Amino acid sequence: MAKKWFVFFLVTFFSVSSYGQVEQEQEQEQVQVQEQVQKPGRKKVAVVLSGGGAKGAAHVGALKVLERAGIPIDIVTGTSMGSIIGGLYSIGYNSMALDTLIRNMDWSYVLSDRENLKYQRMSDRKKQNTYLLSRALMFWEKDVEDGGLITGKNIGETFDNLTTGYNDSISFNDLPIPFACVATNIVDNTEYVFHSGYLPQAMRASMAIPMAFSPVKLGDMVLVDGGLRNNYPADVAREMGADIIIGVTVQEIDRKTAEDLGSTGSLLMQLIDVNCLNKYDDNLAITDVAIRVNTKGYNTASFTAEAIDSLINRGEQTALAHWDELMALKKEIGISDDFRPTILQPYKQNAVEQMKIQSLEFLNMTANDERFLRSKFHLREGDTISVDRAEMIKTSMRVDLFYKDANCRFLHTDEGTKVIFIAGRKKNSQINVGARYDTEEVVAMQLNADLPIRASVPADIDFTVRLGRRMMGRADISLHPRSFAHPSFSYIFRYNDINMYEKGDKGFNITYNQHTANLSLLNFYVRNFEVNFSAQWDYYHYRDMLIDHKNEDQEIELEDDHYISYRASVNYISEDNWNFPTKGSRFMANFALHTDNFTKMKGEEALMDISAMWRKSWTSGRFTFQPTFYGRLLFGDVIPPMLNNMVGGLWFGHYLEHQMPFAGVGHLEQVYQHFVGVQLQGQLRMGKNHFVTLRATTAQHAPKFSQLMDHRTLIGGSLSYYYNTIIGPVGTTLGYSNKSKEVNMFFNIGYEF
Numbered sequence: 001m002a003k004k005w006f007v008f009f010l011v012t013f014f015s016v017s018s019y020g021q022v023e024q025e026q027e028q029e030q031v032q033v034q035e036q037v038q039k040p041g042r043k044k045v046a047v048v049l050s051g052g053g054a055k056g057a058a059h060v061g062a063l064k065v066l067e068r069a070g071i072p073i074d075i076v077t078g079t080s081m082g083s084i085i086g087g088l089y090s091i092g093y094n095s096m097a098l099d100t101l102i103r104n105m106d107w108s109y110v111l112s113d114r115e116n117l118k119y120q121r122m123s124d125r126k127k128q129n130t131y132l133l134s135r136a137l138m139f140w141e142k143d144v145e146d147g148g149l150i151t152g153k154n155i156g157e158t159f160d161n162l163t164t165g166y167n168d169s170i171s172f173n174d175l176p177i178p179f180a181c182v183a184t185n186i187v188d189n190t191e192y193v194f195h196s197g198y199l200p201q202a203m204r205a206s207m208a209i210p211m212a213f214s215p216v217k218l219g220d221m222v223l224v225d226g227g228l229r230n231n232y233p234a235d236v237a238r239e240m241g242a243d244i245i246i247g248v249t250v251q252e253i254d255r256k257t258a259e260d261l262g263s264t265g266s267l268l269m270q271l272i273d274v275n276c277l278n279k280y281d282d283n284l285a286i287t288d289v290a291i292r293v294n295t296k297g298y299n300t301a302s303f304t305a306e307a308i309d310s311l312i313n314r315g316e317q318t319a320l321a322h323w324d325e326l327m328a329l330k331k332e333i334g335i336s337d338d339f340r341p342t343i344l345q346p347y348k349q350n351a352v353e354q355m356k357i358q359s360l361e362f363l364n365m366t367a368n369d370e371r372f373l374r375s376k377f378h379l380r381e382g383d384t385i386s387v388d389r390a391e392m393i394k395t396s397m398r399v400d401l402f403y404k405d406a407n408c409r410f411l412h413t414d415e416g417t418k419v420i421f422i423a424g425r426k427k428n429s430q431i432n433v434g435a436r437y438d439t440e441e442v443v444a445m446q447l448n449a450d451l452p453i454r455a456s457v458p459a460d461i462d463f464t465v466r467l468g469r470r471m472m473g474r475a476d477i478s479l480h481p482r483s484f485a486h487p488s489f490s491y492i493f494r495y496n497d498i499n500m501y502e503k504g505d506k507g508f509n510i511t512y513n514q515h516t517a518n519l520s521l522l523n524f525y526v527r528n529f530e531v532n533f534s535a536q537w538d539y540y541h542y543r544d545m546l547i548d549h550k551n552e553d554q555e556i557e558l559e560d561d562h563y564i565s566y567r568a569s570v571n572y573i574s575e576d577n578w579n580f581p582t583k584g585s586r587f588m589a590n591f592a593l594h595t596d597n598f599t600k601m602k603g604e605e606a607l608m609d610i611s612a613m614w615r616k617s618w619t620s621g622r623f624t625f626q627p628t629f630y631g632r633l634l635f636g637d638v639i640p641p642m643l644n645n646m647v648g649g650l651w652f653g654h655y656l657e658h659q660m661p662f663a664g665v666g667h668l669e670q671v672y673q674h675f676v677g678v679q680l681q682g683q684l685r686m687g688k689n690h691f692v693t694l695r696a697t698t699a700q701h702a703p704k705f706s707q708l709m710d711h712r713t714l715i716g717g718s719l720s721y722y723y724n725t726i727i728g729p730v731g732t733t734l735g736y737s738n739k740s741k742e743v744n745m746f747f748n749i750g751y752e753f
Contacts, residue, residue, distance in 0.1 A: 001048040008066065017097075023330075024203075027326060031141075031716050032301075032443040034702055035675070040335055041072070042331065042333050042334030043243045043244050043333045043334055043416040044074045044075065044241055044242055044243045044244070045072055045073055045074050045075070045241035045242065045243070045245075045246065045333060045400055046074065046075035046076070046091075046234075046240065046242030046244070046245050046246070047063070047066065047072075047073050047075070047076050047077075047086070047237075047246050047247075047248070048076075048078065048082070048231040048232060048233060048234045048236075048237050048246070048247040048248070048282065048283075048287070049076070049077070049078035049079075049081075049082030049083075049088055049232055049247075049248050050078070050079060050081075050247070050248065050249040050250055050251055051078075051079040051080025051081050051082055051083075051206075051207075051227035051231045051232075052080070052082075052231075052249075052295070052300060053080070053081055053250075053251035053299070053300025053301060054081075054298065054300055054301060054302040054303045054307060054311065055081070055082030055250040055293075055295040055298055055299070055300060055302065055311060056082060056084075056085060056621070057102055057251050057307075057308045057311040057312050058097045058248065058293040058295065058311045058314050058315030058318070059081070059085045059086075059248050059250075059315060059316050060085065060095055060099050060102060060312060060315060061095075061312040061314065061315025061316030061317070061318075061319065062101070062248040062291050062293070062315040062318065062319040063085075063089065063094075063095040063098070063248075064095040064096070064315075064316050065316055065319035065322075065323070065326075065345055066095075066246065066284055066319065066326070067094065067095055067351070067472045069323065069326045069330075069475050070330065070335075070337075070338070070339050070340045070341065071326060071330070071333075071341070072248065072330070072333070072335065072339070072341040073089075073177055073241050073341070073444075074177065074178070074242070075178050075179075075180075075237050075241070075242050076089055076090045076134075076177050076178070076179045076180075077179070077180045077181065077182075077233045077234075077236045077237045078181050078184075078206070078207055078233070078684075079092070079182045079225075079227050079231050079232065079233055080206055080207045080209075080225050080226055080227045080531065081207065082181075082232075082233070082248075083181030083202070083203050083206035083207065083226065084159075084203050084206075084408070084709050085098060085208060085359060086181065087163070087179055087181060087199060087202070087203045088101070088162060088163075088178060089177065089197070089338070090172070090175045090177040090178070090179035091163060091165075091166050091175055091176060091177075091344075091346070091554045091615040091624050092176055092344040092346040093162075093344075093346050093347060094343050094344055094345065094346075097345075097346050099312060100682075101162075101307065102220030102308055102312070103308060103309070103556035105421045107303045108726075109154055110154050110155060110158055110586045111150070111154075111303075111461065112150065112152075112154060113134065113136075113150055113151050113152075113153045113154060114128050114134070114154070118616050118753045120395065120399070120470075121399070121486075121525045121530065122525065122530045122571055122573065123285070123436070124399060125573070125578065126718075127432060127448065128578075129578035129751055130432070130434050130446065130751050130752070130753045131182075131310055131432035131433055131434040131446070131448065131514070131578065131751070132433055132435060132726075132727050132728070132750070132751070133432065133433045134430065134431070134432045134433075135430070135431050135432075136151070136404045136427045136429070136430050136431075137208070140559065141384070142176070150212060150213050150214070151213075151214045151404070152208065152213050152214055152407065153405055155204060155207075156200060156201075156204055156214070156405075156407065157205050157407070159199075159200035159204055160200050160407060160408070160409065162200075163199050163200050163389070164387075164410055165410075165412065166199050167198065167199060167200055167224055167409050167410075168198070168409070168411055169196070169197055169198055170196065170197075170282055170559055171195070171196045171215050172194065172196055172197075172199070172200070172202075172431065173195065175199075175439055176344055177344075178240060179471065180193055180194060180195050180207060180232075180233070180236050180237075180508055181193070181194050181202055181203065181206045181226065182194075182226030182229065182233045182236065182242060183202075183205040183206045183208075183219040183223040183224065183225070183226045183231045184213070184214070184223065184224050184225060184226055184227075184228040184229045185223055186210065186222050186224050186228075187220065187221060187222050187678045188221075189228075190229070190239075191226070191229040191230050192221060192223060192226075193233070193236055194206070194299045197218075198477070201216060204216055204510070205218070205223035205224070205226075206225065206226045207225055207753070208223065208224045208225055208380070208531060209224065210224045211223070211224045213620070219242070224315060227257070228278070228591045229278055229279075230278060230279050230283075231251060231278070231280065231492065232247065232249055232251065232279070232280055232283045232284070233279075233281075233283065234247055234283035234284070234286050234287050234460060235279065235283055236281070236285060239713075241485040241696060243287075243333075244288050244329065244332065244333055244696075245286060245287045245288050246287070246288065246289045246326075246329075247283075247284070247287040247289070247290050247291065247292070247494065248291045248293065248315065248319075249284075249290065249291070249292050249293070250293050250295050251280065252295060256520050257600050257625065258327075258455075262475075262533030263699055271560070273684040286463040288329065289322055289325050289326060289329060291315075291318055291319050291322055292318070293311075293314050293315050293336070294314065294318065295311065295314065298310070298311060300686060302686050304687075305688050306601075306687070306688070313429050313707050314532070320402060325588070329412060336427075343531075350387075351387045351388040351391075351459070351600055351646075352384050352386045352387075352388050352546065353385065353386055354384035354385070354408065355384060355385055355386065355412075355416070355419075356382070356383075356384055356417060356753060357379070357380070357381055357382060357383050357384065357416060357417060357419055357421070358381065358413060358415045358416030358417055358418050358740040359381055359383055359418050360374075360379055360380075360419050360420075360421075361418070361419070361420045361421070362420075363384070363420060363421070363422045363423065363425070364422060364423040364424070365423045366367060367395075367496035368422070368456060369401050372400070372458070372482055372565070373393060373396065373397070373401075373421070375482040376396065376400075376482045376483075377392070377393055377396070378729060379393075385417070385419055390410075390419070390478065392423065393405060393408065394406040394407070394408055396423075397421070397423055399480075400458050400480040401423075401426075401458055401480075402426055402452035402454075402458070402460070403423045403426060403427070404425050404426070404427050405424025405425070405462065406421070406422070406423055406424065407421070407422040407423075407424075408420065409420070409422070410722065420612070426452070426454070426547060428451075428452075429449055429450060429451050429452075429453060430448075430449070430450040431448070431449055432447070432448040432449075433445075433447055433448075434446040434447075434448075434750070434751060434753055435448075435727075435750055436748070436749060436750030436752070436753065437747075437748070437749040437750060438746065438747060438748045438749070439746055439747045439748075440649075440666075440746065441468055441469045441470065441666070441720055442468075442469065443468060444466065444467065444468030444470070445466070445467045445468065446464065446465070446466045446467070446753050447464070447465045447467075448462065448463065448464045448465075449462070449463045450462050450463075451463070456482040457479055457480070457481050458478070458479075459477065459478060459479045459480060460478055460480070461475065461476070461477050462474075462475070462476040462477075464476075466753070469497050470494070470495070470496050470497060470655070471494070471495040472492065472493065472494045472495070473492070473493045474490065474491070474492045474493070475490070475491050476488055476489070476490045477489050477490075479521075483522065484548070485521040485522050485556075486522050486524075487520060487521050487522070488518075488520045488523055489517075489518070489519050489520070490516070490517070490518040490520075491515075491516070491517050492514075492515070492517075492518075493512065493513070493514070493515055494514040494516070495511070495512075495513055495518075495654075496510070496512055496514065497509070497510075497511045497514075498510050498511075498655055498656070498668065499646075499648075499668065500667075500668050500669070500670060501667040501669050501740065502667060502669065502670070503669075503739065503741055504738060504739075504740035504741050504742040504744075506661065506667075507547070508545060508546065508547055509543050509544075509545070509546040510542065510544070511543045511544045511545075511556070512537070512541060512542045512543055512558075512642075513541040513543065513621075514538060514540055514541075515537075515538070515539040515541075515664070516536060516538050516539075517536065517537045518534050518535070518536045518537075519534060519536075520532055520533065520534040521533060521534070521535075527574060528572055528573050528574045529570075529571070529572050530566070530569075530570070531568075531569070531570050531571075532566045532567070532569045532571075533567070533568050534566075534568075535564070535565070535566055535567070536564070536565045536566075536567055537562065537563070537564050538563045538564075538565070539560075539561075539562040540560060540561055540562070540642055541560050542558040542559070542560060545558060560640060561596065562596065563594050563595065563596055563601075563640065563643075564594075564595050564596065564598055565593060565594045565595065565609075566590065566592065566593045566595070567590070567592045567593075568590070568591045568592075569588065569590045569591070570587070570588065570589045570608055571587070571588045572585065572586070572588070573585075573586050573587075574586075575615075575617065579722075579724065579728075579729050580683065580685070580722075580724060580729075581617045581624070581626070581752075582617055582619040582683075582685075582749065583617050583618075584617060585614070585616045585617070586613070586615045587612075587613065587614045587615075588612065588613050589609075589611070589612040589613075590609070590610070590612070591609070591610055592608075592609040593606050593607070593608055593609070594606060594607040594608075594609060594636075594640075594643060595607075601636060601638045601640075602638040604636065604637040604638045605636055605637065606636065607634060607636035607638065607639060607640075607643065608634070608635040608636060609632070609643070609658075610632070610635075611630075611631065611632040611658065612629075612630065612634045613628065613629070613630035613634070613652065614628070614629050614630070614633060615627070615628040615629075619716050622684060622685045622686070623682065623683070623684050623685075624682070624683040624684075624685070625680075625681070625682055625683075626679065626680075626681040626682075626683060627678065627680050627681070628677075628678070628679040629676075629677075629678055630652075630660060630677055630679070630682075631660075631675055631676035631677060631699075632658060632660060632675050633673070633674050633675070633676075633705060634674065635705075640672055643658065644670055644673065645658065645660070645670065645671045645672065645675045645701070646659045646660070646668045646669065646670055646671070647659070647661070647662040647665055647668075647671050647675070647699075647739075648661070648665040648666065648667050648668045648669050648676075649661055649662075649663055649665070649666070649667075649668070649746075650733065650746070650748075650752075651744065654752065656668070660675070660677070660717055661679075662677065662697055662699065662739070663679060663695040663697040663712070663716040663717050663718040663737070664697065664715075664716025664717050664718050664735035664736045664739070664744070665694060665716055665737050665739055665740050665744075666735060666740065666741070666744030666745070666746050667744070669739055669740065671699075671701040671714075671739075672702050672703050672711070673703060674701060674702050674703070674704065674705045674707075674708060675699060675700075675701040676699060676700055676701075676708065677698065677699030677700075677714075678697070678698055678699070679695055679696070679697040680695070680696050680697075681694070681695045681696075682694045688722055689723055689724040689725070690721075690722075690724075691720075691721070691722045691723075691724065692719075692721050693715060693718075693719070693720040693721075693722070694717075694718075694719055695718045695719075695720070696715075696716075696717045697714075697715070697716045697717070697737075698713060698714065698715050698716075699714040700713060700714070700715070701714065702752070712738075714737065714738065715737060715738050716735060716736065716739065717735060717736060717737070718733050718734060718735030718736075718737070719733070719735070720732065720733040720734075721736050722748075727749070727750055727751075728749070728750040728751035728752075729748065729751070730748070730749045730750075730752075731747075732745060732746065732747045733745070733746045733747075733748075
């Protein structure tokens with residue numbers, strides 16, 4: 001229960017789109033501001049928006065009605081979610097633009113500190129879809145910005161993108177609509193009102209719920225969510241000169257008795273509710289039209305598409321119930337019934353739109369790091385840059401240079417754009433924790449630590465430990481030069497306890513130790529594309545083999561041995577989701593030459609190993625069709641047992657490096673050395689996170705490539721249901737194949753590793 005409520009408070013108090021951008025052209029802005037200037041003789045109107053997390057989506061519906069009623073808005077104030085909606089509204093995001101932003105936002109990305117998959121290398125993408133928890137550690141530094149489970153990296157970046165054109169230090173009275181928002185200074189538990197400064201920072205501070213999101217440090221103040229002091233700041237609007245106040249609140253005033261407070265969750269809720277009631281009654285008393293939206297059935301974490309749609313509709317319907325009051329209010333304001341104020345329109349900047357660089361500035365960065373970025377991305381004054389390219393540079397600042405935070409601001413002038421890259425503190429390490437359960441391995445845990453090495457050529461050491469039935473320890477050292485080539489060295493120790501099946505029956509159980517050393521001289525990656533050339537040494541030490549009595553007559557000899565291989569691989573991933581893609585492609589091709597003495601295998605020709613996979617997704621509505629073509633061909637007279645082709649399960653390389661999936665085969669089964677297969681998958685999304693998947697697989701295998709069509713065709717199928725959660729996919733798969741000849745069931749919780 002405690003964990004449930006902790007997650008409940010973690011996902012709170014804000015709402016924005018992760019990829020929207022806005023740039024307000026100066027000439028257009030001046031015209032709009034002039035049109036918004038209050039006409040002589042009429043009263044000044046303020047709209048006040050309360051905090052409330054996801055429930056604040058109702059503000060958008062209420063704003064739709066105010067625009068339809070022709071109510072002029074001269075001032076906007078807000079707290080927490082209200083500060084986000086209000087801040088964006090004040091710079092030109094009308095109600096329809098806000099509606100689009102909220103519905104299209106990627107909550108799983110914004111509510112995390114994960115990197116944007118679009119700009120990450122393959123290994124970092126895999127990490128992000130392996131570990132439940134990632135955390136940057138600062139061993140020798142203490143800072144209040146570490147005081148939250150989520151640092152708010154993606155929140156801050158999103159606010160920066162949405163407020164492009166207004167992300168310099170400015171007076172909020174000079175915005176198209178004057179604006180103010182409230183935060184709480186927890187140093188002395190006082191209210192702090194933002195009337196000026198850096199707009200994204202003000203919005204970020206106003207929604208920083210303690211412990212969940214890191215506070216914002218401003219001078220001697222440590223700022224957190226404003227709802228703790230003033231969740232409905234009508235008094236701030238009055239101080240700004242408002243004559244008329246229209247308020248939209250999503251607070252539920254549920255006065256609890258001692259009998260109601262019988263659980264940890266109820267106590268936590270009461271603590272939040274009591275604090276958010278500060279000034280509430282007094283501020284409600286000075287409100288002329290109070291639009292109090294009934295949000296029963298929803299909470300601060302209700303960010304699903306269905307909840308957002310319902311909350312926007314409730315806000316609109318509640319505001320419509322005040323229609324007569326709003327129309328009567330127009331006379332008090334001093335305007336006619338047919339008065340229609342100018343509705344601001346946001347300027348949407350294309351992510352790839354080029355901006356001329358007037359000047360470049362690098363803040364909180366060493367001279368060496370500045371040279372690294374200038375050289376790697378060819379940054380020069382007089383050239384051009386886009387928002388898309390700036391995102392790539394910020395990712396490099398975090399991944400290659402190990403800055404905990406990275407930011408970019410565009411300041412537009414007549415001569416061009418001043419581009420400022422701002423670095424946060426350097427990370428001492430990055431810790432990742434993963435856990436999973438499945439019916440084959442039961443429970444497994446994986447821990448990872450990434451330690452940066454501060455040198456003229458950036459580098460990092462990566463340690464990984466896996467605990468469970470299959471144990472693994474791994475150390476990687478990678479260099480990050482200014483080029484896109486990233487040489488690396490890896491050492492891996494594996495203890496494997498592997499069951500191998502024959503036609504559905506367990507035939508063998510093998511336990512062994514495997515030592516691997518890999519030297520990659522070229523690891524070239526750009527966006528979705530990666531090429532790797534390496535040399536690898538493997539040593540197998542067999543500890544034990546258990547043979548089922550049905551296979552006792554088979555002669556199987558496993559002797560400790562080592563192999564040296566030369567490898568090349570190509571990977572391409574453009575899929576939009578790691579586990580449930582709806583568009584994009586995934587391609588991988590691998591070539592390896594296996595030897596035991598650098599040139600031959602057991603005195604014969606070296607073993608040639610060629611494998612490939614291509615997958616493509618097409619989507620119509622909620623249904624995704626996904627064909628996959630894959631195979632592995634082994635050419636050589638000597639094939640060591642552990643290099644044989646193995647099929648089974650849902651993933652490539654799950655138990656063994658060369659394992660291939662096969663629908664309907666739940667365990668590892670050996671096939672001939674030449675194998676080619678086709679899988680057709682249909683994926684149906686129900687709601688936002690429920691997925692039903694039907695797979696059909698067919699394959700041919702044979703001892704020789706020329707005999708592929710002479711052997712029996714393998715056929716299998718499976719039906720899966722999975723629910724995509726913050727801890728990874730949770731669900732089950734039922735399958736059958738003519739290889740295993742039995743129905744098998746596989747249950748999984750968590751990300752695959």
